[in-house]
Amino acid sequence: MLLELIVVSVIAASTPLLLAAAGELVTERAGVLNLGVEGMMIMGAACGFAGAYFTDSTLLGALCGIAAGAALAAMFAALTLGLAVNQVATRLALTIIGIGISGLIGAGFVGERITPAPHLALPGLSALPFVGSVLFGQDAFVYCSVLLILAIRWFLYRTRPGLVLRAVGDNHASAHALGYPVLRIRLLAVLFGGGCAGLAGAYLSLAYTPFFTAGMTAGRGWIALALVVFASWRPLRLVAGAYLFGAVTILQLHAQGAGMGITPQLMAALPYLATILVLVAISGTRRMAGSTAPASLGVPFVPDR
Amino acid sequence: MAATETVMGKGEPLLRAAGITKRFGTFAANDAVDLDLHPAQIHALLGENGAGKSTLVKIIYGLLQPDAGELRWNGTPVVLSGPAQARALGIGVVFQHFSLFENLTVAENVALGLGPGETLAQVSVRLAEVSRAYGLPLDPAREVWQLSAGERQRIEIIRALMQNPKLLILDEPTAVLTPQEADLLFTVLRRLKDEGRAILYISHKLDEVKRLCDTATILRGGKKVATCDPRQESAGSLARLMVGGNIGDVAVAPHKPAGNPRLILNDVTLLPDDLHGVRLANVSLDVRGGEIFGIAGVAGNGQDELFSVLSGERFAQGEVDVVIDGAAVGHLAITQRRRLGAAFIPEDRLGHGTAPRMKLSDNALLTGHAAGGMVQRGFIVRDAMLATVDRATKVFDVRKARRDPEAVSLSGGNLQKFVVGREILREPGVLVVSQPTWGVDAGAAATIRQALVDLAARGSAVLVISQDLVELTEIADRVAVMFAGQLSQPMAAASASRETLGLLMGGAGMELSYAGA
Incomplete structure (x- = not known):
C-alpha cells in the first residue's frame, strides 16, 4: 500500500514538470529561450482556478490556464521577436509580472475550494490492486502529459513542420535564406510553450492541491527549464528527467516521515542537488557524444531589408 | 551553331x-x-x-x-x-x-x-x-x-x-x-x-x-x-x-634564413576542447630567425588548436612542448609569452584580435601592456597608448574617421592593418599570425605581406597560418600542410607545387610525406 501511495504521488509531482518542460522544449527547439516558465505557470494556476471556480468545470478551467500562459507568452513574443529585445531580461521581467498579477487575480480565491479534477474510473480495471490506481485511476492531466510528449516526439522527428522548426532553432539565418518564416514559426513555438506552462499551472491548482495560493508553483517553472537541458532537448529523456525529479521530491518527504535523522532542510534540497549532479554528468559526456543545444538558442533574429 | x-x-x-x-x-x-x-x-x-x-x-x-x-x-x-x-x-x-x-x-x-x-x-x-x-x-x-x-x-x-x-x-x-x-x-x-x-x-x-x-x-x-x-x-x-589601380608586388630581398630556431614545437599532442574540435597529433616544427614558415591547409584541420597552443590560450601537455627563444613556455600564459618577445595575431580580428566596442588605444593596451611603457606603477599611460595608435596609423596607412575610434567602426582591411601594425611595431622576436590577409582588399594585403617579409628580414621568426596558397608561396621560405591535426614535413616554398600542396591539403599525401621523411 505504501509503494502504491508513493508511485501515485510521484506521478502527481512529476506531471506539472513534464507539462511545462514539454512546452519549453518545443520553444527552445525553435531557438527561443523563454525563461518565464515560472511566471506563465503561476498565471495558469491563478486563471485556471478562477475559470474552474466560475464554470465549475475542470476542462474550462484548464483552458483558461492555457490561455493565460499563452497570453503571457504572447507578450514575451511581441517584445523579443517583434522588437528583438534581450530575451533573458524580458523573460525575467515578465516572470515577476506573472507572479504579481497571478497574486492579484488569485487573491479573492485564496481559501476557496472547487471540485477537484475527476479521476479516470474504468469498471473493473481501476479497481485492480496497484495497477488500477497507477495506470487506470489518474486524472486527465496525467494522460494528457504522456500523450503530449509522444505527440511532440512525432511532430519533431516525423513531420515536415517539425523539421522546419528544428532547422529554425539550429540556424535561423539559413532557414530565412531558404524562405522559411522564422519569426512566425518562433511565435507559434512560444505560444505553444506558454500554453503548456499554463496547463501545468492549472494542473497544480485544479488537480494537485486543489486550491490556489500565491506563489504556489514554488520554483517548478525553473526546474522545468533545467529539465530541458537535462533531457538534451529530447522528448523521451524529458519523461525520464521529470519522473526522476518527481521521485526524489516525494522520496525525501517519505524519508523525512520515516525519521531518518537527516535535517529536513538538507532533504528538501535533494531534488536540486540531484539536478545539478545530473547536469554536470551530462556536460562531461556530451563533449564526445554529439547532440547539443539548438545552435541559435537565445539569439534574436533580425532580417535585413 | x-x-x-x-x-x-x-x-x-x-x-x-x-x-x-x-x-x-x-x-x-x-x-x-x-x-x-x-x-x-x-x-x-x-x-x-x-x-x-x-x-x-x-x-x-x-x-x-x-x-x-x-x-x-x-x-x-x-x-x-x-x-x-x-x-x-x-x-x-x-x-x-x-x-x-x-x-x-x-x-x-x-x-x-x-x-x-x-x-x-x-x-x-x-x-x-x-x-x-x-x-x-x-x-x-x-x-x-x-x-x-x-x-x-x-x-x-x-x-x-x-x-x-x-x-x-x-x-x-x-x-x-x-x-x-x-x-x-x-x-x-x-x-x-x-x-x-x-x-x-x-x-x-x-x-x-x-x-x-x-x-x-x-x-x-x-x-x-x-x-x-x-x-x-x-x-x-x-x-x-x-x-582601379596597380597593386604593388611584394619585394622579397634575397636572404638566407640561417639564424637559430627561435620558435620550436616538440611533438605537440592536444585533445580537442569542444565537440567539433580537432585533435593535434605529434606536431613538430621549428622556425628560425629570419625565416617565414607557412602552414597551409583547409580551415578546420587543427589550425585554431595550433594557434591557441602557440599563443598560450591553451597549455601544451609538456612544458618543453613549446619553446620560444630557448625558454620552455608550454605552461606559460599569453602575457608571459609576450614578455619573452612573442606576438600573436589571431584569424578573427573582430572579437578575438580586438574588443569591438573598445577604442583602438584600449585595444593597443590589451596586447601591449605586457611589454612597453603603457603601464606605470599600475596606472595606464594614455599618451603611450595613443602614440601606438598613431604610429600604426602612419606606418600601415590605417584609414579611419577619427584619431581613436572604436575597433568595430573600421573596415575589415583597415582593422587588420591596425592589428598587424600593433604587433609588428613592438618588434617581436617571434610572430605567429593566422590568415593575415583573409577578407582584406588587395592593397592592404600587399602592405601586410610586405611588413611580414620585412620583419623576418630583420631577424625575427615568423609563422604564418594561411589558406591562401598564393600568399604562402609568395612570402614563405618553407611550407608545411596541416591535415586532420597532423603537420606534414616542411618543404621549401619555392619548390612546392600547387599539386603537391593540394594533395597534402586533401590528406592524400600525408602518409607519403611521413614515409619519405
Whole structure:
C-alpha cells in the first residue's frame, strides 16, 4: 500500500514538470529561450482556478490556464521577436509580472475550494490492486502529459513542420535564406510553450492541491527549464528527467516521515542537488557524444531589408 | 551553331538585371548595376570585398529588395518577394557561408531546401541518385557537423541541383576547397553549362575565372565597371579593373634564413576542447630567425588548436612542448609569452584580435601592456597608448574617421592593418599570425605581406597560418600542410607545387610525406 501511495504521488509531482518542460522544449527547439516558465505557470494556476471556480468545470478551467500562459507568452513574443529585445531580461521581467498579477487575480480565491479534477474510473480495471490506481485511476492531466510528449516526439522527428522548426532553432539565418518564416514559426513555438506552462499551472491548482495560493508553483517553472537541458532537448529523456525529479521530491518527504535523522532542510534540497549532479554528468559526456543545444538558442533574429 | 551564339551573349537573356540600386543608409552597395545572364554560359561576377557582389546576389535571390531597377526573367519583369519565389522561377544559390544546419542530417538539410510533397525517404533516394550522377558522393544519414567543408559544399550544390535550376549562382565556391576539390567542382560546373543552365560564378580569384568563365562582369565600389571576356584579358588587366589601380608586388630581398630556431614545437599532442574540435597529433616544427614558415591547409584541420597552443590560450601537455627563444613556455600564459618577445595575431580580428566596442588605444593596451611603457606603477599611460595608435596609423596607412575610434567602426582591411601594425611595431622576436590577409582588399594585403617579409628580414621568426596558397608561396621560405591535426614535413616554398600542396591539403599525401621523411 505504501509503494502504491508513493508511485501515485510521484506521478502527481512529476506531471506539472513534464507539462511545462514539454512546452519549453518545443520553444527552445525553435531557438527561443523563454525563461518565464515560472511566471506563465503561476498565471495558469491563478486563471485556471478562477475559470474552474466560475464554470465549475475542470476542462474550462484548464483552458483558461492555457490561455493565460499563452497570453503571457504572447507578450514575451511581441517584445523579443517583434522588437528583438534581450530575451533573458524580458523573460525575467515578465516572470515577476506573472507572479504579481497571478497574486492579484488569485487573491479573492485564496481559501476557496472547487471540485477537484475527476479521476479516470474504468469498471473493473481501476479497481485492480496497484495497477488500477497507477495506470487506470489518474486524472486527465496525467494522460494528457504522456500523450503530449509522444505527440511532440512525432511532430519533431516525423513531420515536415517539425523539421522546419528544428532547422529554425539550429540556424535561423539559413532557414530565412531558404524562405522559411522564422519569426512566425518562433511565435507559434512560444505560444505553444506558454500554453503548456499554463496547463501545468492549472494542473497544480485544479488537480494537485486543489486550491490556489500565491506563489504556489514554488520554483517548478525553473526546474522545468533545467529539465530541458537535462533531457538534451529530447522528448523521451524529458519523461525520464521529470519522473526522476518527481521521485526524489516525494522520496525525501517519505524519508523525512520515516525519521531518518537527516535535517529536513538538507532533504528538501535533494531534488536540486540531484539536478545539478545530473547536469554536470551530462556536460562531461556530451563533449564526445554529439547532440547539443539548438545552435541559435537565445539569439534574436533580425532580417535585413 | 547555337552554342557559339550563346557564348557570344546573343539572344534573349535568361535573367536581366537593369539599373539595380540598393542603399543601406547613405551607402550605395549597388549603384545602377546591369547584368545579363544567358543559358549555357558561365558568367563571372568579379570584385573586391565590399564591391557589392553579395548584395547583388541577394537581390537576384529575393533576399533583398532593390531600391531602384528591375529584374526580367525571360523578358518578363519580376518582383521577387522572397527566396521561395526565386526558387519557383528556377534560381538556385550555393552560398559562400554555408546555409546548412549543423545538427541535422544531410537528407534533412536537402529536404528543407526543397518544397513540401516529398517524404524524407524519397528525398534520400533522389539525393543518392543525383550525387551519383554528378560524381559528388554523399551519405544522406550523416549529420552535417561531421562533414568537411568540401562535403558541405556538395550538399549545397546537390540541394540546388535537385530543384533542377535554370540559373545556378555560386558565391565564392572555392574559398574553402583544396585545389583538387576545386577541379572536381569545375568539371561539374562545365557539365551543368553543357546541360544548358546559366551559371553565375562569384569570385575574386582571377585564375579561376580565366579558366572557367565565358563572360565576366566586374564591380567596384557598388558600380559595374566592365563586362568582358575573361579569356581575352590578362590577370593583370582584370586586377586593374577590380582594384582601379596597380597593386604593388611584394619585394622579397634575397636572404638566407640561417639564424637559430627561435620558435620550436616538440611533438605537440592536444585533445580537442569542444565537440567539433580537432585533435593535434605529434606536431613538430621549428622556425628560425629570419625565416617565414607557412602552414597551409583547409580551415578546420587543427589550425585554431595550433594557434591557441602557440599563443598560450591553451597549455601544451609538456612544458618543453613549446619553446620560444630557448625558454620552455608550454605552461606559460599569453602575457608571459609576450614578455619573452612573442606576438600573436589571431584569424578573427573582430572579437578575438580586438574588443569591438573598445577604442583602438584600449585595444593597443590589451596586447601591449605586457611589454612597453603603457603601464606605470599600475596606472595606464594614455599618451603611450595613443602614440601606438598613431604610429600604426602612419606606418600601415590605417584609414579611419577619427584619431581613436572604436575597433568595430573600421573596415575589415583597415582593422587588420591596425592589428598587424600593433604587433609588428613592438618588434617581436617571434610572430605567429593566422590568415593575415583573409577578407582584406588587395592593397592592404600587399602592405601586410610586405611588413611580414620585412620583419623576418630583420631577424625575427615568423609563422604564418594561411589558406591562401598564393600568399604562402609568395612570402614563405618553407611550407608545411596541416591535415586532420597532423603537420606534414616542411618543404621549401619555392619548390612546392600547387599539386603537391593540394594533395597534402586533401590528406592524400600525408602518409607519403611521413614515409619519405
